[in-house]
Amino acid sequence: MSSKSQAAQAGQALWAKMPxxxxxxxxxxxxxxxxxxxxxxxxxxEVNAQLDRIGHSIGVRCVDxxxxxxxxxxxxxxxxxxxxxxxAEVVAKMGFKMFLGIQAEVGAFSQDQRCFSIYLQxxxxxxxxxxxxxxxxxxxxxxRLKYSNLYCGVIRGALEQVNLKVDCNIxxxxxxxxxxNEIRVExxxxxxxxxxxxxxxx
Amino acid sequence: MTVHxxxxxxxxxxxxxxxRYSSIVKNQPVQDAELLSxxxxxxxxxxxxxxxxxxxxxxxxxxxxLHSVRTGAGTLHxxxxxxxxxxxxxxxxxxxxxxxxxxxxxSKTSFQxxxxxxxxxxxxxxxxxxxxxxxxxxQVDGNGNDVGRFDIRSTNFEKKxxxxxxxxxxxx
Numbered sequence: 001m002s003s004k005s006q007a008a009q010a011g012q013a014l015w016a017k018m019p020x021x022x023x024x025x026x027x028x029x030x031x032x033x034x035x036x037x038x039x040x041x042x043x044x045x046e047v048n049a050q051l052d053r054i055g056h057s058i059g060v061r062c063v064d065x066x067x068x069x070x071x072x073x074x075x076x077x078x079x080x081x082x083x084x085x086x087x088a089e090v091v092a093k094m095g096f097k098m099f100l101g102i103q104a105e106v107g108a109f110s111q112d113q114r115c116f117s118i119y120l121q122x123x124x125x126x127x128x129x130x131x132x133x134x135x136x137x138x139x140x141x142x143x144r145l146k147y148s149n150l151y152c153g154v155i156r157g158a159l160e161q162v163n164l165k166v167d168c169n170i171x172x173x174x175x176x177x178x179x180x181n182e183i184r185v186e187x188x189x190x191x192x193x194x195x196x197x198x199x200x201x202x
Numbered sequence: 203m204t205v206h207x208x209x210x211x212x213x214x215x216x217x218x219x220x221x222r223y224s225s226i227v228k229n230q231p232v233q234d235a236e237l238l239s240x241x242x243x244x245x246x247x248x249x250x251x252x253x254x255x256x257x258x259x260x261x262x263x264x265x266x267x268l269h270s271v272r273t274g275a276g277t278l279h280x281x282x283x284x285x286x287x288x289x290x291x292x293x294x295x296x297x298x299x300x301x302x303x304x305x306x307x308x309s310k311t312s313f314q315x316x317x318x319x320x321x322x323x324x325x326x327x328x329x330x331x332x333x334x335x336x337x338x339x340x341q342v343d344g345n346g347n348d349v350g351r352f353d354i355r356s357t358n359f360e361k362k363x364x365x366x367x368x369x370x371x372x373x374x
Contacts, residue, residue, distance in 0.1 A: 060337050061335070063285050064285055064287070064326050064330045065326050065330060068283070068318075068325075069322065071321075161285040161286070162285055193213060193286065
């Protein structure tokens with residue numbers, strides 16, 4: 001599909017223009033954030049929820065930056081995404097590439113075209129990370145922690161700003177022994193553009 | 203030729219930013235804030251309805267987007283992003299385009315480019331990246347009773363916007 005290579009090329013071009021930060025600083029900062037959250041909340045499920053919330057906040061801001069840069073690069077996004085498949089390509093090939101510099105793949109589209117998966121070969125957030133082994137004396141089970149849950153929040157927040165309500169989950173994680181990272185994205189509903197409370201008729 | 207006003211609305215119609223540049227106001231008494239806010243709501247309502255209409259009128263495959271609304275007194279140039287941010291620039295009808303007085307087409311595209319530039323260079327750079335920015339919680343009018351709401355004056359968006367618009371040949 002020509003749109004696939006278009007998206008990949010555009011992603012490459014956008015990545016080249018973005019200011020870069022040190023990858024180790026990034027990974028270590030995220031690591032210390034997660035460590036603090038674990039210390040504060042103790043329950044890994046709660047930490048996952050907090051990471052999702054933080055990611056949502058990031059996604060809402062990232063989408064504006066992405067749309068403005070992509071528009072300027074002449075991508076004409078209004079005509080590009082006709083269906084969820086195109087959206088998935090854009091998110092993986094352009095979005096992930098532009099902000100993180102990594103190559104992400106899409107696949108595993110469901111029958112009704114409402115779900116897809118994003119595959120990440122290497123995850124810049126988990127560069128120096130090891131999850132501890134199960135603690136036999138009880139205590140919190142950190143194997144239930146979804147270390148990269150931030151990505152789920154970012155995708156959810158960003159797509160919400162373009163009227164797509166989605167649910168994201170990490171299904172495979174290299175930190176838990178799988179060979180690649182997989183994020184499953186499900187479209188819940190397409191929101192309608194509405195005017196806010198100020199405009200409600202009496 | 204002047205720029206009279208500039209407004210930015212979010213997806214729900216809330217005003218994120220508004221500024222009047224017109225020098226004709228000195229002949230009129232200062233307009234009530236209520237009135238101005240009503241006026242903004244009407245502008246948003248018009249843009250919203252027109253967008254729906256334009257969407258249904260456009261032939262298949264073309265991208266529907268409202269560029270401008272022209273009246274006898276002035277023109278309202280609009281730009282809308284996919285994330286729902288709408289910008290509206292109200293100007294006079296005969297912009298001075300600099301050295302060559304061209305046909306209307308170039309004046310339209312140059313306003314679109316200007317609005318695009320305002321979005322990507324000024325809005326994203328100054329406001330979205332500000333650590334205090336909270337989408338959905340912006341206060342516009344200066345009478346800040348609520349603490350903790352984001353005030354756009356904490357960024358230098360307005361200064362940069364003024365500088366950018368002043369550098370355009372059609373500003374004054």
